[in-house]
Amino acid sequence: MPAVRESERVLGVVYTPPEVARAMVERALGPLVRGKSAAEILALRVCDPAIGEGVFLVEVVRVLAEHLHAAWQAAGNQRAIAEARRAVVPCIAGVDIDTHAVVAARGVLGDADLRVANALALDWSAAWPAVFARGGFDAIVGNPPYIRQEQLADKAALRGYASYDGVADLYVYFVELAHRIARPGGRYCLITPNKWLTAAYGRGLRELLAARGSVEGIVDLARTAVFADADAFPSIVWGTVGVVGAPAIRATRSEADVSVADALDEAGLPHPRERWQGDPWHIDVPADRALIDRLEARWPSLGSVIGRPSRGVVTGFNRAFVIDRATRDALLAAEPTAAPLIRPFVKGRDVRPWLPAQVERWILLIDRGTSLEPLPAIRAHLEGFRAALEPRPATWDAATRWSGRKPGAYRWYELQDPVGELAASRAPRLLYQDIQTGPACCLDDTGLVPDTTVWILPGGERYLLAVLNSALYGWYARRRFAPALNGAVRPKFEYLRALPIATPPDATRAAIAQLVDQRLALEGARRRGEAGTDAVTRELDAAIDDAVLDSYELSAAERARVIAG
Numbered sequence: 362m363p364a365v366r367e368s369e370r371v372l373g374v375v376y377t378p379p380e381v382a383r384a385m386v387e388r389a390l391g392p393l394v395r396g397k398s399a400a401e402i403l404a405l406r407v408c409d410p411a412i413g414e415g416v417f418l419v420e421v422v423r424v425l426a427e428h429l430h431a432a433w434q435a436a437g438n439q440r441a442i443a444e445a446r447r448a449v450v451p452c453i454a455g456v457d458i459d460t461h462a463v464v465a466a467r468g469v470l471g472d473a474d475l476r477v478a479n480a481l482a483l484d485w486s487a488a489w490p491a492v493f494a495r496g497g498f499d500a501i502v503g504n505p506p507y508i509r510q511e512q513l514a515d516k517a518a519l520r521g522y523a524s525y526d527g528v529a530d531l532y533v534y535f536v537e538l539a540h541r542i543a544r545p546g547g548r549y550c551l552i553t554p555n556k557w558l559t560a561a562y563g564r565g566l567r568e569l570l571a572a573r574g575s576v577e578g579i580v581d582l583a584r585t586a587v588f589a590d591a592d593a594f595p596s597i598v599w600g601t602v603g604v605v606g607a608p609a610i611r612a613t614r615s616e617a618d619v620s621v622a623d624a625l626d627e628a629g630l631p632h633p634r635e636r637w638q639g640d641p642w643h644i645d646v647p648a649d650r651a652l653i654d655r656l657e658a659r660w661p662s663l664g665s666v667i668g669r670p671s672r673g674v675v676t677g678f679n680r681a682f683v684i685d686r687a688t689r690d691a692l693l694a695a696e697p698t699a700a701p702l703i704r705p706f707v708k709g710r711d712v713r714p715w716l717p718a719q720v721e722r723w724i725l726l727i728d729r730g731t732s733l734e735p736l737p738a739i740r741a742h743l744e745g746f747r748a749a750l751e752p753r754p755a756t757w758d759a760a761t762r763w764s765g766r767k768p769g770a771y772r773w774y775e776l777q778d779p780v781g782e783l784a785a786s787r788a789p790r791l792l793y794q795d796i797q798t799g800p801a802c803c804l805d806d807t808g809l810v811p812d813t814t815v816w817i818l819p820g821g822e823r824y825l826l827a828v829l830n831s832a833l834y835g836w837y838a839r840r841r842f843a844p845a846l847n848g849a850v851r852p853k854f855e856y857l858r859a860l861p862i863a864t865p866p867d868a869t870r871a872a873i874a875q876l877v878d879q880r881l882a883l884e885g886a887r888r889r890g891e892a893g894t895d896a897v898t899r900e901l902d903a904a905i906d907d908a909v910l911d912s913y914e915l916s917a918a919e920r921a922r923v924i925a926g
């Protein structure tokens with residue numbers, strides 16, 4: 362597995378495997394080359410606006426040459442395939458911002474028309490006047506750069522894009538660019554992260570694509586390992602510019618063991634075009650879609666029931682603020698009055714269903730405005746890390762390395778970000794992880810302080826705890842939340858807020874709460890190693906899951922769907 366160079370990360374470079382590029386090029390060019398004459402094929406102009414080392418254009422040359430060769434043969438012309446390959450080189454055009462990439466691409470593509478430029482700021486019609494005299498390129502293919510907006514140096518050029526969003530990733534603009542530089546009737550096929558389908562920052566792009574009606578198909582490849590090196594969750598989108606396609610868009614969520622070529626060839630499920638506007642484009646099988654629609658219409662959303670969760674604590678330098686038992690004991694022995702500031706500290710991995718794991722880790726909870734004057738032992742402990750704790754002065758020269766923490770209005774011995782009320786609270790709360798491999802929500806009423814990999818919901822509502830640990834939640838999460846590595850999901854509030862929360866009658870709610878209390882007690886017993894708890898646990902888990910499904914008023918068929926995962 363080749364390592365990704367730092368310069369490549371900065372430019373958003375993750376090169377595409379040739380077999381993926383080939384399948385995509387065939388998807389883009391198929392209708393433009395099948396059954397066409399040699400002259401028609403030679404008139405085509407195909408562009409990759411971020412060529413990298415030229416993988417896509419190599420495949421374009423291959424596909425065009427094969428069809429040209431076939432057209433020659435059909436016309437009784439015996440010229441060789443190598444000659445066809447040379448003949449189609451003028452059909453390709455490419456751009457990359459990186460000179461080295463263009464030099465490397467020239468190495469494999471010879472005399473092709475490849476240019477060094479910022480594709481998003483380029484005056485394309487001035488650069489390719491003959492192509493634009495005919496309305497633009499016949500096809501656009503590629504794997505545009507993925508660069509988080511925080512790292513973008515020059516955002517000015519992006520504001521002219523209809524899909525502009527202050528936090529959108531750079532690839533979003535390349536999808537719009539394809540629509541700008543393809544001729545009416547021209548085709549595109551691009552591989553990008555799948556986030557634009559559902560993220561808030563993708564709204565502008567979704568609206569643009571909906572308005573143009575250009576999308577023919579989408580394959581979400583989040584579960585397929587396309588790139589060896591990157592934890593990208595890719596998707597491929599293709600279509601025809603300037604032509605409103607069939608009433609439905611074909612969309613597929615490909616499984617791990619399916620090749621990209623097979624995923625592109627799959628018929629996919631028809632998604633009614635009018636359904637996909639600015640709101641997230643979820644790729645569901647129809648039965649799942651119908652069930653989620655029904656639940657969302659029937660029950661209020663989590664966002665409306667309980668509001669926003671809070672995040673745990675950001676110290677800015679854990680080595681100073683997070684202490685072990687020996688340090689805690691020493692500090693408490695020196696100054697017993699520090700006890701309220703020394704609190705057990707849990708991370709995402711400590712969050713388990715029902716109850717958190719026992720931790721041997723404490724945080725010095727020194728929020729803004731805390732005075733350490735009466736606590737010299739704690740101050741002395743932190744003093745040992747002082748250089749690493751100082752906030753960077755606003756006037757610091759960005760080019761010079763700063764050995765402390767980020768700039769901010771905090772003092773060197775305070776936690777970096779203000780501690781939220783919920784994070785500091787000792788009242789009952791629900792905790793869940795920011796990356797989940799399965800439902801895992803726990804109750805804390807002991808005053809644990811969570812770190813930044815944990816989200817906190819106020820109140821210790823047993824019914825909500827049951828829902829967030831249920832099969833129904835797991836089923837919904839896999840269909841609606843952002844994917845993470847190895848099949849995990851990220852329950853960002855952006856997605857979690859829509860989770861339907863049933864509102865069963867009080868008696869049902871109370872009965873479920875009672876089961877949950879039994880489960881909490883049982884979990885305590887299990888953790889203490891008490892014998893004979895396994896079978897009871899299984900029974901109780903099944904009873905709670907059942908009661909939750911009942912509370913959502915699922916039909917037998919819907920239940921079976923949810924339980925099957």
Ligand SMILES: C[S@@+](CC[C@H](N)C(=O)[O-])C[C@H]1O[C@@H](n2cnc3c(N)ncnc32)[C@H](O)[C@@H]1O
Nearest residue numbers: 374375376377411412413457458459480504506
């Ligand atoms: C993800 S790589 C993909 C390269 C190639 N399409 C492939 O699949 O092998 C993206 C490329 O975009 C280039 N790039 C980044 N920003 C660009 C810009 N504004 N205009 C043109 N190219 C850019 C990078 O230099 C990099 O070569």
